[in-house]
Amino acid sequence: METDDLELGYYGLALKRRWWLVALATVLTMLFAVAVVPRQETTYSSTATVLIEPVSLDAIEGIDSRSATVNETTEASIARSAPVIGNVLDAMNLDLSVDEFRKNLTVVGEDGSQLLAITYEGEVKIEAAGIAEAVGDEYLSFREGRFTDQRDQRVEAYDALIQPLDDQLDGLRQDYGVALVPDANGLIDQAVLARIDSELRQLQAERVDLVEAKNRLRLADLDGGEPLGEATAPEEIQTGIDRLLALVVATVMGLLGGVALALFVDRFDRRVRDDDDVEHELEAPVVGNIPRISEETPVLVTAVRTETAGANAFRRFGTAVLAGGGDNLHSLLITSANEKEGRTTAVVNTALALRQAGRLVYLVSSDRQNPDIDNVFGLTGLEGLDHFFRSEATPADVARLFDQAPNQLGLRLIASGTGNRVPQPLSVAGLRAILAEGERRGAVMVFDAPPALAHPDGLSIASLVDATYVVVGRGRSRRQDLTELRMQLRHVNANVAGAVRNHSSRWKVNRPGSLTAVASSVDEQLPNAS
Incomplete structure (x- = not known):
């Protein structure tokens, strides 16, 4: 137990955060007294x-x-x-x-x-x-x-x-x-x-x-x-309890129980509550805060709702990524500790923000277990990573992987290539070849990988890319998960450049191929990549 936790200020802050628990416990106890305690x-x-x-x-x-x-x-x-x-x-x-x-x-x-x-x-x-x-x-x-x-x-x-x-x-x-x-x-x-x-x-x-x-x-x-x-x-014979006395006792018990419950929940609630929790557990700065996005297509917000708070937040995050990596940034991984934290939407919008900043961006659908990027961009059935890992990974194979990448919303897209097959084990040598080719072409490779705590692919990619960013979902991420993720990433010598706080509820992924209709109009507004 930390020394600060023993201070009165900590308890006051905990009660301020959980005041509704105290009120709820008091009201429920009073209602219970009225409903259950028999009248005299x-x-x-x-x-x-x-x-x-x-x-x-x-x-x-x-x-x-x-x-x-x-x-x-x-x-x-x-x-x-x-x-x-x-x-x-x-x-x-x-x-x-x-x-x-x-x-x-x-x-x-x-x-x-x-x-x-x-x-x-x-x-x-x-x-x-x-x-x-x-x-x-x-x-x-x-x-x-x-x-x-x-x-x-x-x-x-x-x-x-x-x-x-x-x-x-x-x-x-x-x-x-x-x-x-x-x-x-x-x-x-x-x-x-x-x-x-x-x-x-x-x-x-x-x-x-x-x-x-x-x-x-x-x-x-x-x-x-x-x-x-x-x-x-x-x-x-007198039976029951005086109703006024019962209410007074219930109110006192409700307040005491509510205070105890609020402190207990605050003590053992391991969910991430603020940026300080994130930075403490990951030992990395929070470089992006994504607000609640009300648009119907949050996965597209940076492309089609350019003036919204969500789009601006992703552009600020993209600027922070470029500022942190400079001209030496050629690859980055966006991952999370667990599922359903908004990782896919963060990957797509970050890639769009980097493209709008003038960089050539290859978005790699490397979550081959759940290829949401394929579903979003209608890439299901196309050749991609899995085909490449099954090949001999020759320079010609690498070049073909890049040359065949379709262009949507200004992004070059490398599909997972999994289809209905069991994914081929990730080839570190093949991944190194992909990263080398992306750097040769002057592109930024943005990888979407499965949660690092759930599948080894995420850790393998993190060990090779220039920077790794962690999406932390509001109300979903737990502190012990972030601690475990930090230790796993440190074990593979990953460069954890920062974290992104996602304040939205779980983002929905668009229907397969739903971006095709808006791709051409958005492409006309994008600057030429260097």
Whole structure:
């Protein structure tokens, strides 16, 4: 941490830069307090207690001799069920949904106690106790009705079992009467009579057992419980937070949080914020500041909008480039640390500015991964660098590369020549031959290369050209990227002559070949190159 960062002036400057964060945090915190913190309200709570009587139809029938038990947790869930609450809402004529009512209702049953504590919390004091008691009464009624329905179903099941027995008994009695009639010899078959009598006795015993079980069910007391006295007197409950107090606390917290957030963001925001950041990280001067360009064709602004602020900025940058290199400047590279920082537009407009200053300019589309220069000038499909790197790089090959370069907007254009193929590895020897030929012709070679941190071609070109300039995009470049770029360029002994601050948002590249229409009219205004 630097010593200057500890001074109060630093914090004041940081808050001045990030004042909107403090304001935003304060407003958001206040809105959050208004929206989320519940306002202070008064409610009334009353509790009704219900005794639950254990009921077991199996024990009543004699099927299970074990005594009945009560599951208080299950019974509490039944007391909060939709059927019970729905009946209470209808009986009390309450304009609430089941879910809304359930939010105000609490039912607690302690294991083994056979007691349910039914608590209702509402806004009207005189209603709280009545509603709690109504829930208890409706629960007990529902419980008794549930057991009654089960009993009736079992009684019907017994009737369904008894009726076939009655039919069988009637048949056996008829058979017994027939067996009592003597046969032709005047004899009665005692064995048949004994068998029929035995079956009759067995069926009659079964019928008696079924009828007794049925009668026990019909006469059973299914009262499932009873209320234990009246509900408790309503107790006043204060909920929520005072709205004014909440706003005061939220404002203070918002201010403190906003200040902390502003200082934190300023400390760890590694984006480049001003020229000092650029010069510190690159250890090179800022020689150009490109303002926000509002024209529809920013890539052409130096050629077709010559009196605009953007065109003048590029011409000033071109003058600085020529002043820095003088007559010994024959080649320069314009690169960036990352993509989308306005590198292509800076290359085109710088080349145009140098051409307008009277220099012969060859614009080289050396970003063979993303050849935007080809797209802008309609060079796709033409032979260029990639073809040259695939050749033997003889003097005739170099001369042909230069002689075939088309002329648009006064610029001689060397295409990437990549097309749809995988680019040929960059040939340092071939690049040296190109630079030598450009110098022999008295031209300035302006190279557009991929970001130096993303592809080695940028570093290779930077190591050979006379000067390298770095485009730094507003809001895109990070300080650590510029530091890394400086180290990489220093490693290849590149001459970093300066930086260009781009204050525009991302520039759009024109449609392929869109410059052809304006090339001829602009060419007539350009001075002759030496």
